Amino acid sequence: MDQILALQQAEIKLSDVSGRVVVLSCMLEDLLFRAQRMARAATGDPAAEAARAAFAGDLRALRRDVHSFGRDYAGLAAALSGIEPPAGPDEPSAARVRTVRRLTARLHRSLATLLDQAVLAHRHMREAEHKAQAWGLVEELGNVSQQAETLAAEANRLLAAESGKAPAEPTLRLRAAIPLRPVGRLLVSPQDAGTP
Numbered sequence: 001m002d003q004i005l006a007l008q009q010a011e012i013k014l015s016d017v018s019g020r021v022v023v024l025s026c027m028l029e030d031l032l033f034r035a036q037r038m039a040r041a042a043t044g045d046p047a048a049e050a051a052r053a054a055f056a057g058d059l060r061a062l063r064r065d066v067h068s069f070g071r072d073y074a075g076l077a078a079a080l081s082g083i084e085p086p087a088g089p090d091e092p093s094a095a096r097v098r099t100v101r102r103l104t105a106r107l108h109r110s111l112a113t114l115l116d117q118a119v120l121a122h123r124h125m126r127e128a129e130h131k132a133q134a135w136g137l138v139e140e141l142g143n144v145s146q147q148a149e150t151l152a153a154e155a156n157r158l159l160a161a162e163s164g165k166a167p168a169e170p171t172l173r174l175r176a177a178i179p180l181r182p183v184g185r186l187l188v189s190p191q192d193a194g195t196p
Contacts, residue, residue: 006083007096013076014103020069021110027062028117028137031055035124035134052127059133066140073144080154085161097158104155111148115141 034055041048080100118141122134 003084004093010080010100018107025114032121035121039124039126063137066137070140070144074147077150077154085158101155101159108148115145
Protein backbone atom coordinates (compact mmCIF):
# COMPACT_ATOMS: atom_id res chain seq x y z
CA MET A 1 0.00 0.00 0.00
CA ASP A 2 2.91 2.34 0.70
CA GLN A 3 4.19 1.70 -2.79
CA ILE A 4 0.87 2.69 -4.38
CA LEU A 5 0.80 5.85 -2.28
CA ALA A 6 4.38 6.69 -3.30
CA LEU A 7 3.53 6.14 -6.97
CA GLN A 8 0.45 8.34 -6.58
CA GLN A 9 2.59 11.11 -5.10
CA ALA A 10 5.07 10.71 -7.97
CA GLU A 11 2.20 11.09 -10.44
CA ILE A 12 1.10 14.29 -8.73
CA LYS A 13 4.64 15.70 -8.70
CA LEU A 14 5.19 14.81 -12.36
CA SER A 15 1.89 16.43 -13.34
CA ASP A 16 2.79 19.56 -11.39
CA VAL A 17 6.23 19.78 -12.99
CA SER A 18 4.73 19.22 -16.45
CA GLY A 19 2.34 22.09 -15.80
CA ARG A 20 5.24 24.34 -14.82
CA VAL A 21 7.05 23.42 -18.04
CA VAL A 22 4.00 24.49 -20.04
CA VAL A 23 3.89 27.82 -18.19
CA LEU A 24 7.61 28.40 -18.78
CA SER A 25 7.15 27.51 -22.42
CA CYS A 26 4.38 30.09 -22.80
CA MET A 27 6.50 32.76 -21.12
CA LEU A 28 9.46 31.91 -23.34
CA GLU A 29 7.29 31.97 -26.45
CA ASP A 30 6.07 35.46 -25.52
CA LEU A 31 9.65 36.64 -25.08
CA LEU A 32 10.61 35.06 -28.40
CA PHE A 33 7.91 36.98 -30.26
CA ARG A 34 8.89 40.19 -28.50
CA ALA A 35 12.55 39.61 -29.41
CA GLN A 36 11.57 39.15 -33.04
CA ARG A 37 9.59 42.41 -33.00
CA MET A 38 12.44 44.30 -31.32
CA ALA A 39 14.90 42.98 -33.90
CA ARG A 40 12.75 44.53 -36.63
CA ALA A 41 12.01 47.76 -34.75
CA ALA A 42 13.84 50.97 -35.60
CA THR A 43 16.52 52.05 -33.15
CA GLY A 44 16.09 55.37 -31.41
CA ASP A 45 12.31 55.09 -31.12
CA PRO A 46 11.32 55.99 -27.51
CA ALA A 47 8.62 53.32 -27.44
CA ALA A 48 11.12 50.72 -28.64
CA GLU A 49 13.62 51.76 -25.94
CA ALA A 50 10.97 51.38 -23.24
CA ALA A 51 10.04 47.97 -24.65
CA ARG A 52 13.71 46.94 -24.56
CA ALA A 53 13.98 47.88 -20.87
CA ALA A 54 10.80 45.96 -20.01
CA PHE A 55 12.02 43.03 -22.07
CA ALA A 56 15.30 42.86 -20.14
CA GLY A 57 13.40 42.72 -16.84
CA ASP A 58 11.07 40.00 -18.11
CA LEU A 59 14.02 37.99 -19.40
CA ARG A 60 15.73 38.15 -15.99
CA ALA A 61 12.47 37.11 -14.28
CA LEU A 62 12.11 34.14 -16.62
CA ARG A 63 15.69 33.09 -15.92
CA ARG A 64 14.98 33.21 -12.16
CA ASP A 65 11.85 31.10 -12.70
CA VAL A 66 13.80 28.54 -14.72
CA HIS A 67 16.48 28.41 -12.01
CA SER A 68 13.90 27.72 -9.29
CA PHE A 69 12.25 25.16 -11.57
CA GLY A 70 15.61 23.42 -11.93
CA ARG A 71 15.96 23.15 -8.15
CA ASP A 72 12.45 21.69 -7.85
CA TYR A 73 13.08 19.31 -10.73
CA ALA A 74 16.29 18.03 -9.12
CA GLY A 75 14.30 16.52 -6.25
CA LEU A 76 12.02 14.60 -8.57
CA ALA A 77 14.58 11.94 -9.51
CA ALA A 78 15.37 11.40 -5.83
CA ALA A 79 11.68 10.93 -5.11
CA LEU A 80 11.40 8.31 -7.86
CA SER A 81 14.53 6.50 -6.71
CA GLY A 82 13.02 6.07 -3.26
CA ILE A 83 10.11 4.05 -4.64
CA GLU A 84 10.54 0.30 -4.41
CA PRO A 85 9.57 -1.57 -7.56
CA PRO A 86 6.53 -3.84 -7.32
CA ALA A 87 7.39 -7.26 -5.86
CA GLY A 88 4.91 -9.26 -7.88
CA PRO A 89 2.12 -8.97 -10.39
CA ASP A 90 0.10 -6.32 -8.59
CA GLU A 91 -2.27 -4.71 -11.11
CA PRO A 92 -2.92 -1.41 -9.25
CA SER A 93 0.79 -0.72 -8.78
CA ALA A 94 1.58 -1.87 -12.33
CA ALA A 95 -0.94 0.63 -13.69
CA ARG A 96 0.59 3.37 -11.55
CA VAL A 97 4.10 2.50 -12.78
CA ARG A 98 2.93 2.74 -16.40
CA THR A 99 1.30 6.09 -15.65
CA VAL A 100 4.50 7.40 -14.06
CA ARG A 101 6.45 6.25 -17.11
CA ARG A 102 3.98 7.93 -19.48
CA LEU A 103 4.13 11.19 -17.50
CA THR A 104 7.93 11.03 -17.54
CA ALA A 105 7.93 10.64 -21.33
CA ARG A 106 5.56 13.60 -21.70
CA LEU A 107 7.77 15.70 -19.44
CA HIS A 108 10.82 14.86 -21.55
CA ARG A 109 9.08 15.95 -24.74
CA SER A 110 8.04 19.22 -23.08
CA LEU A 111 11.58 19.85 -21.85
CA ALA A 112 12.98 19.21 -25.34
CA THR A 113 10.58 21.76 -26.79
CA LEU A 114 11.45 24.27 -24.08
CA LEU A 115 15.17 23.88 -24.74
CA ASP A 116 14.61 24.36 -28.48
CA GLN A 117 12.60 27.53 -27.82
CA ALA A 118 15.36 28.90 -25.60
CA VAL A 119 18.00 28.30 -28.29
CA LEU A 120 15.76 29.96 -30.88
CA ALA A 121 15.14 32.95 -28.59
CA HIS A 122 18.90 33.30 -28.08
CA ARG A 123 19.36 33.47 -31.84
CA HIS A 124 16.84 36.30 -32.19
CA MET A 125 18.41 38.51 -29.51
CA ARG A 126 20.32 41.46 -30.90
CA GLU A 127 21.59 43.27 -27.81
CA ALA A 128 24.55 41.82 -25.94
CA GLU A 129 22.86 41.97 -22.52
CA HIS A 130 19.77 40.18 -23.80
CA LYS A 131 21.86 37.61 -25.62
CA ALA A 132 23.86 36.88 -22.46
CA GLN A 133 20.68 36.48 -20.40
CA ALA A 134 19.18 34.20 -23.04
CA TRP A 135 22.35 32.12 -23.09
CA GLY A 136 22.14 31.76 -19.31
CA LEU A 137 18.60 30.51 -19.84
CA VAL A 138 19.84 27.93 -22.35
CA GLU A 139 22.49 26.77 -19.87
CA GLU A 140 19.93 26.41 -17.07
CA LEU A 141 17.69 24.35 -19.33
CA GLY A 142 20.70 22.31 -20.40
CA ASN A 143 21.35 21.48 -16.74
CA VAL A 144 17.73 20.42 -16.31
CA SER A 145 18.01 18.23 -19.40
CA GLN A 146 21.06 16.52 -17.89
CA GLN A 147 19.05 15.83 -14.73
CA ALA A 148 16.36 14.38 -16.98
CA GLU A 149 18.61 11.41 -17.74
CA THR A 150 18.46 10.36 -14.08
CA LEU A 151 14.69 10.69 -14.08
CA ALA A 152 14.47 8.55 -17.22
CA ALA A 153 16.67 5.88 -15.64
CA GLU A 154 14.47 5.75 -12.54
CA ALA A 155 11.27 5.51 -14.59
CA ASN A 156 12.83 2.71 -16.65
CA ARG A 157 13.96 0.90 -13.49
CA LEU A 158 10.41 0.90 -12.12
CA LEU A 159 8.95 -0.19 -15.44
CA ALA A 160 11.50 -2.98 -15.89
CA ALA A 161 10.91 -4.26 -12.37
CA GLU A 162 7.15 -4.18 -12.94
CA SER A 163 7.45 -6.21 -16.15
CA GLY A 164 9.99 -8.62 -14.60
CA LYS A 165 12.82 -7.73 -16.98
CA ALA A 166 16.30 -6.56 -16.08
CA PRO A 167 16.69 -2.77 -16.05
CA ALA A 168 17.73 -1.51 -19.45
CA GLU A 169 19.60 1.58 -20.47
CA PRO A 170 17.46 4.70 -20.23
CA THR A 171 15.28 4.78 -23.31
CA LEU A 172 14.11 8.33 -22.73
CA ARG A 173 16.77 10.64 -24.07
CA LEU A 174 16.27 14.37 -24.23
CA ARG A 175 17.58 15.70 -27.52
CA ALA A 176 17.44 19.22 -28.75
CA ALA A 177 16.27 19.58 -32.34
CA ILE A 178 19.10 22.07 -32.76
CA PRO A 179 22.35 20.21 -32.03
CA LEU A 180 24.62 21.80 -29.45
CA ARG A 181 28.34 21.26 -29.14
CA PRO A 182 30.51 22.01 -26.10
CA VAL A 183 32.85 24.99 -26.18
CA GLY A 184 34.64 25.27 -22.86
CA ARG A 185 31.88 25.30 -20.27
CA LEU A 186 29.28 26.62 -22.69
CA LEU A 187 27.17 24.84 -25.25
CA VAL A 188 27.14 26.54 -28.62
CA SER A 189 25.02 25.64 -31.60
CA PRO A 190 26.97 25.21 -34.84
CA GLN A 191 25.12 28.16 -36.41
CA ASP A 192 26.11 30.52 -33.56
CA ALA A 193 29.72 29.31 -33.34
CA GLY A 194 30.92 31.89 -35.83
CA THR A 195 28.79 34.81 -34.56
CA PRO A 196 29.60 36.94 -31.50
